[in-house]
Amino acid sequence: MSTVVEHVLAAPSRYVQGRNVIQKLGSHLKSLGSTPLLVADDVVWEIVEDSLAKGFEESDLPVTRVGFGKFATAEAVDSLVETLRNGGHDVIAGIGGGSTIDAVKAAGHLAGISWASVPTAASSDAPTSALAVIYTDEGEFVEYRFFPKNPDLVLIDTVLVANAPERFLVGGIGDALATWVEARAVAKTRAKTMVGDAPTYTGTALAELSWKILWENALDALDAVRSRTVTPALEAVVEANTLLSGLGFESGGLAAAHAIHNGMTAAPQTHGLTHGEKVNIGTLTQLIMEGAPSAEIEDFIVFSTKVGLPNSLAEIGLTPEDQKEIRAIAEAATVEGETIHNMPFTVTPELVAEAMTVAETLSRRIRAEHGLPEPQLYRAQH
Structure with a gap:
């Protein structure tokens, strides 16, 4: 057969x-x-x-x-x-x-x-x-x-x-930004998606379209929310966050970013952060692990900082010295069956922990070079 x-x-x-x-x-x-x-x-x-x-x-x-x-x-x-x-x-x-x-x-x-x-x-x-x-x-x-x-x-x-809190839209942008970064990794391996044995070209293309719409409209859409008005930019971002990212992740596939998010749920320091805020750390970690071009990583840090998304350990309540917690996140992110194993290379807890650790230094350097605020330590409400 x-x-x-x-x-x-x-x-x-x-x-x-x-x-x-x-x-x-x-x-x-x-x-x-x-x-x-x-x-x-x-x-x-x-x-x-x-x-x-x-x-x-x-x-x-x-x-x-x-x-x-x-x-x-x-x-x-x-x-x-x-x-x-x-x-x-x-x-x-x-x-x-x-x-x-x-x-x-x-x-x-x-x-x-x-x-x-x-x-x-x-x-x-x-x-x-x-x-x-x-x-x-x-x-x-x-x-x-x-x-x-x-x-x-x-x-x-x-x-x-x-009329919803601005932070909700910010979180949605963080969730949706991961969609193309993960889908393009899955496209290389033709790994399982959430619904099939391999991604569809349509799902991958919709993931990329979501990414493009966000880069063009996210900052203007946030201005609309601050003014409590509906603008074409806001309509575009709502569709990108909800429909395009939804179809893209499901039929294009998930990889490291969401697995790292899942790992973070076991770290009390990160509690209280939105889904998309934690996913954004996963996206940056995935970009570092896969050796993405330095210009792409720089652009991602600058853009996500302007959006209001965390891209450093400090902003999720951790420091590079918290290796026990970082290792626990990395271990949870790489358990058998997690989507991180859809990456086009073998991913180990060590690789994840190292990429998360270096993200702090990267973020601080790039933000300083662009005159952006330095990361502030997040403190979870217990």
Whole structure:
């Protein structure tokens, strides 16, 4: 029997982005079911309730909402499944951040119903994907859960994004900047992606497009958020962070950057940082490990500093002297099965630890040469 190799492009059934589209959530969910369950924490619900209520009324849908905690834990998922079954719900929508959306995906899959992602910030590329990241109650990475389909709907309102904290958009940019750096590494090895045996050219191309849009629009998009306005630059970055990066990482592949992020979840010093902030350290570490051209590394440090992303150990609460912690991150990032092994060379804990350590010196030198602020030590809130 001949070997079967699958090149898979995974995508949500429908992606909706624009000003005030939260008002149309009811009509979009109407095509998926008649008894939706909305999942949102109290802060998010206070922001969106009035905007979506009229649309639900016009679509003759009941507004049923349950709250959500901080992390997508196995227990949180199981609790949602029980709520779905007890209430006879036929579609579930996660409104808010990545953990809310991930828990909803996992619960929707287990309950065998449709699910929708409704991010209220462009803070990660998770909403479009057919996977969820499960954590402990303390926020430590436990596992990826993979599903046989992507969300039935992804809806993101750019007015909500413009009014969300600036740091959320910064984190989304950090998450999305990794997409092309990782996808191009996977393209060299033709390694497994999150959904297939090898990447698609489409997934790789979308990852590169995300990168290009960010370099052209990120700083202007951040100005829009500071002004709480929706501009073409903000629309472009929202699409790059959410759709293009989502399709790019899933069908183009992950490599070192996200594995190093996963390793960091075991380091208490890094707790409180956003997903994208930690991923950015992983991206720089990957660039150093792969021997990227010095001009590319310099440009990356300058650009990510201007965006407001960490690119030094200090900014994630560490120093080069914290070798025990750095080694622990490196060990966790290189466990069997991690995506770091999609790199086109053998990656060891020593290689990761050395690259993370030298990042501090590199960052400080390049920032000084460009008149940029020197890194400040991050202190996690315990």
